[in-house]
Amino acid sequence: MDQPARYAEAWERAIILVDMNAFFASIEQADHPEWQGLPVGITNGLQGTCIITSSYEARAYGIKTGMRLKEARKLCPDIIQCPARPERYAQVSSAIMQALQQITPDIEIFSVDEAFLDVTHCQRLYGHPEKIARQVKKLVYDVSGVLCSVGLSGDKTTAKFAAKHDKPDGLTVIPPWQARERLEDVPVTELCGIAGGIGRHLAKHGAYTCGDVARLPISVLARRFGNPGRRIWYMCQGADPEPLLLNVPPPKSIGHGKVMPPDTRDKEALLLFLLHMGEKVAARLRRHGLQAQTFYVGLRTRDGWLASRQRSVLPTDDGHHVRALCSQFVEQCWHGEGVHQVQVTALDPRPAHGQQDLFTCNDEMQNVNRVMDSVNERYGEFALAPARLLNRSHMPNVIAPAWKPYGHRQTILKEYGTR
Amino acid sequence: MQITISRGALFKPLTYVCSVVEKRQTLPILSNVLLQLNNEGELSMTGTDLEVEVITECPAIKGDAGEISLNARKLLDITRALPEEAEITIISDDSKAVIRSGRSRFTVQTLPVEDFPKIETEQWDQTWTLPVSVFKSALARTSFAMAQQDVRFYLNGLLFDSDGTNMKTVATDGHRLAKTECELSSVLTDESITSIVPRKAVIELLRIIEDGDSEMKVSFNSNHMRVELDSVVFTSKLIDGRFPDYDKVIPSEQSKKLRVEKKAFHDTLTRASILTNEKFRGVRLIVSENKIAVSANNPDQEEAFDELPAEYVGEEIEIGFNVGYMIDAINAIDTDMIEITLEDANSSGTIRAPEDDKTVYIVMPMRL
Secondary structure, three states: OOHHHHHHOOOOOOEEEEEEOOHHHHHHHHHOHHHOOOOEEEEOOOOOOEEEEEOHHHHOOOOOOOOEHHHHHHHOOOOEEEEOOHHHHHHHHHHHHHHHHHHOOOEEEEEOOEEEEEOHHHHHHHOOHHHHHHHHHHHHHHHHOOOEEEEEEOOHHHHHHHHOOOOOOOEEEOOHHHHHHHHOOOEHHHOOOOOHHHHHHHHHOOOOEHHHHHHOOHHHHHHHHOHHHHHHHHHOOOOOOOOOOOOOOOOOOEEEEEEEEEEEOOHHHHHHHHHHHHHHHHHHHHHOOEEEEEEEEEEEEOOEEEEEEEEEEEEEOOHHHHHHHHHHHHHHHOOOOOEEEEEEEEOOOEEOOOEOOOOOOOHHHHHHHHHHHHHHHHHOOOOOOOHHHHHOOOOOOOOOOOOOOOOOOOOOOOOOOOO | OEEEEEHHHHHHHHHHHHHHOOOOOOOHHHHEEEEEEOOOOEEEEEEEOOOEEEEEEEEOOEEEOEEEEEEHHHHHHHHHHOOOOOEEEEEEEOOEEEEEEOOEEEEEEEEOHHHOOOOOOOOOOEEEEEEHHHHHHHHHHHHHHOOOOOOOHHHOEEEEEEOOOEEEEEEEOOOEEEEEEEEOOEEOOOOOEEEEEEHHHHHHHHHHOOOOOOEEEEEEOOOEEEEEOOOEEEEEEOEOOOOOOHHHHOOOOOOEEEEEEHHHHHHHHHHHHOOOOOOOOEEEEEEEOOEEEEEEEOOOOOEEEEEEEOEOOOOOEEEEEEHHHHHHHHHOOOOOEEEEEEOOOOOOEEEEOOOOOOOEEEEOOEOO
């Protein structure tokens, strides 16, 4: 293939994946220059005992995510324990994602520390995709002081595969016309989204590498997995057809859970925790203009989850209704078992304010909620809240990997205001 | 027991009985039909799901009086599969029954007749008579608005409301409401009735009642409703609940009144509905001097726009509705023109046939 000539041409499709490595730890190191080059472990608050993530220096000692702090200290006595600051990470993430949007509006924010950019249509503006990729790296560093690894290719899967290659500060380019060849001997389970189950099915057909899969008839995958199966077939040839998801799809559920002191048997305490989670769920439904009618309410006991689905009369976004369902659940299903975790999840969130009802009129509660929401928007979560919540647990919020700087997944309220 | 009956006489009454028998039953006897032959050679068949009971009658060719209970679906499938002119003989034999026709023979299991549940009904408080066609059209005009599996269980049925001279039927799912009123031919007592008949019973009744001018009887007591037709006795439990105050939500005065050709409006809405949000099905109506514009769009930013002439004088109004609710109501009206009255974008719309104050459809708007 005449590569130099093709190099000069515009790519038919050019996708960049940006992956901020050891994101939370890197932010802490950037904010605490004295920690540069030292092993840092992030825990959930000072009381948290579990390593959420750690810096590259700590990983060199064999420290892994999910490890207990105690075990980590055995491997690396000098590890610096740093309580997580979700608001700060959210702020940095938002800043990075916003900066990236200056490069192209075609951006899919894949998680708190990953984003896909489709730069196909910016090649005339910025030049070769590789040049744009370098620009992306520099931009991320300028905005946040955090290093990132970048993968560039002609589709999402190959770009993601490329970004894994050179961590923590790499730039890997796989031109689309080389993608198939580069993936040929790569085990298929190394591609993003192909897990054990699919891998085992493919192994039954004697396909272990991407090249093997590409040689299978597409119908073998389609029969077992339908359209996602067909996509896998293309993914393995470096031709993942999936476009970037530019809009956050509507949520399938919205839930909050919290760990309680072990073996809690006090009904008031249970109801308080459920109320706390219910208010959070309701506030989040309202923030995104959603309502739900079916709620999962669960209490985790030593024997597993004690849980049920509760249905409200009409779709609701009001904490009062959610609390009523929770206490109904406690009355029906809880018989004094010791509980160490609670969960409240809205199972069928859908856009609110659609169809109006003939027989109900709850404008007053809606007004109260609206006021409460605008106060809390300005002064922080639960600045204004039902009085019972004064006694709530003050364990800090946890940031989920699926967090995004906008849309329904934004559970961490901004303290600093990035907009 | 032994009975011989023509397939033609057996088939249709049997389908009525089988339609109330649920496919999956926890009690085996509930998948059965009870056959009873009396000395006059009349065969009666009973099917039940403990909420609804259907008894049909048909003449036998010959037989010995007696009773037997056997699987309803199997008997129906066998009957259906036999040639139309066939004669069917059923002979009970210990715990089995033999069904014969021509050279075909089927041996099926039976269950003890004593185990077959009967809906026990006390005395009837009220019995109405009215023409079959009137009753059927009252159901057809309103039943589509019943709720389905709503948490408010009292909405999953049809309200019969009567002061003794008229019968009102009302259905609502909380978003729309259908109400119609008809005259009763006669009443037995001066008892007024406010009863909710469950959805399943209403749907079955619509299937069973055939058009015609004969009179039928409808009886109520506090727990049950019974409908007696020529050869069918249909009994249903009632829903024990309080139906919402429907009169309160029927607007008495609305300032904007328009008339539009029914078929043209129906077709316009159908076309626009293709590009509505599949889940919420909202369409926007813009009513202005002598025309209605209908527009819809979906989450993929696709749009539909359509327009049709209408008789309207007054200020422009824009209002959103679930297109399915509109089409349901329009389908239930059988005049060429329909009349729509509106107040503002946040108040309900009323649909009716012009000059008809008996039947009315209320639809709550959507915020779009």
